[in-house]
Amino acid sequence: xxxxxxxxxxxxxxxxxxxxxxxxxxxxxxxxxxxxxxxxxxxxxxxxxxxxxxxxxxxxxxxxxxxxxxxxxxxxxxxxxxxxxxxxxxxxxxxxxxxxxxxxxxxxxxxxxxxxxxxxxxxxxxxxxxxxxxxxxxxxxxxxxxxxxxxxxxxxxxxxxxxxxxxxxxxxxxxxxxxxxxxxxxxxxxxxxxxxxxxxxxxxxxxxxxxxxxxxxxxxxxxxxxxxxxxxxxxxxxxxxxxxxxxxxxxxxxxxxxxxxxxxx
Numbered sequence: 001x002x003x004x005x006x007x008x009x010x011x012x013x014x015x016x017x018x019x020x021x022x023x024x025x026x027x028x029x030x031x032x033x034x035x036x037x038x039x040x041x042x043x044x045x046x047x048x049x050x051x052x053x054x055x056x057x058x059x060x061x062x063x064x065x066x067x068x069x070x071x072x073x074x075x076x077x078x079x080x081x082x083x084x085x086x087x088x089x090x091x092x093x094x095x096x097x098x099x100x101x102x103x104x105x106x107x108x109x110x111x112x113x114x115x116x117x118x119x120x121x122x123x124x125x126x127x128x129x130x131x132x133x134x135x136x137x138x139x140x141x142x143x144x145x146x147x148x149x150x151x152x153x154x155x156x157x158x159x160x161x162x163x164x165x166x167x168x169x170x171x172x173x174x175x176x177x178x179x180x181x182x183x184x185x186x187x188x189x190x191x192x193x194x195x196x197x198x199x200x201x202x203x204x205x206x207x208x209x210x211x212x213x214x215x216x217x218x219x220x221x222x223x224x225x226x227x228x229x230x231x232x233x234x235x236x237x238x239x240x241x242x243x244x245x246x247x248x249x250x251x252x253x254x255x256x257x258x259x260x261x262x263x264x265x
Contacts (some may be wrong), residue, residue, distance in 0.1 A: 037199070066083040097175070116193065131164055132168050197236045237264055
């Protein structure tokens with residue numbers, strides 16, 4: 001969001017004419033909202049699933065919630081591992097995955113923060129993070145967007161924030177590199193202790209997604225950080241159909257009987 005902030009500088013000359021010089025300067029300040037609502041928190045806006053559930057051995061850890069996928073969207077926000085607070089898939093030769101599906105439909109995801117199990121960073125090696133409009137795993141074609149692919153040498157950071165800035169209804173953590181060595185075999189395992197999915201439901205923006213996107217934005221879609229149109233604007237009620245690409249504001253005024261900055265009243 002751009003805000004013009006005017007200020008004035010007054011200078012008085014020292015000669016007898018006492019001329020007054022007024023200098024008006026407009027400064028442009030760029031305000032950026034750096035964090036949006038956590039759309040995954042407590043599973044309020046969707047459902048977490050995973051490909052398998054760890055078969056915990058008999059003992060105090062074998063409880064109803066042991067290793068369940070929804071553990072990863074509930075506090076505590078920590079890398080400290082217990083089967084009651086973290087997700088845990090079973091040992092897999094096949095690819096493992098964890099997925100969060102938004103119940104309201106498509107969201108614009110700005111970034112995702114991952115807290116993986118402490119002391120087991122090697123199990124993250126080669127992980128992929130997808131945003132998708134389909135529940136097919138792994139996503140294929142235009143419906144899937146590869147937000148991140150771990151290709152760096154050495155174990156990844158167990159706590160990291162990954163920028164995505166893309167639309168999707170499904171967030172998928174995908175593991176097929178068999179980073180877990182047990183005995184003589186390698187397996188795919190996912191152990192997520194917390195996942196924060198930041199963004200806004202499509203057509204909303206703001207730090208808590210409290211604002212509606214400008215109606216003139218194409219498909220009523222705007223960036224969650226600042227409310228500017230993602231795909232430009234449609235000025236059907238604007239004079240000469242001219243509107244600002246970012247804000248949707250009608251630049252030449254409104255057609256007959258229309259009012260408001262975007263001429264939708």
